[in-house]
Amino acid sequence: MNDAQDELMKIERQGEVTIVRFLAAALMAPAQIERADDQLQELLRGLDEPKLVIALDQVEHLSSLMLSVLIRVRSEVGTAGGHVVLAAIPRQLQGLFDLVKVSDVFDTFGTTEDAVAAFSPADSG
Secondary structure, X not given: OOHHHHHHEEEEEEOOEEEEEEOOOEXXXXXXXXXHHHHHHHHHHOOOOOEEEEEOOOOOEEOHHHHHHHHHHHHHHHHOOOEEEEXXXXXXXXXXXXXXXXXXXXXXXXXXXXXXXXXOOOOOO
């Protein structure tokens, strides 16, 4: 990973689930969003049937352009047979997400751990 990626997002794996944790408090500047989009596209190219959790716990401000990137990523992941969810949405973003009905587009979870657990098959035993 390069320094720019380290500053913007952290990518980790938990089993078959890939977690993208945005580290920037604000995802507003067009150049920053372009960089995030490029990094997400690069990540998706390396995944078959992605199981993706996007953690927003450190994000305080998010532009409509960044939201459109997330929606496009969701569409691309769905086309690839995968699924993407949002996790740990801060209170300051929740109002915006409610207004634009993000929950109609994404499954959302209160914590990253809950989001990861949602990808695990229920124990049958």
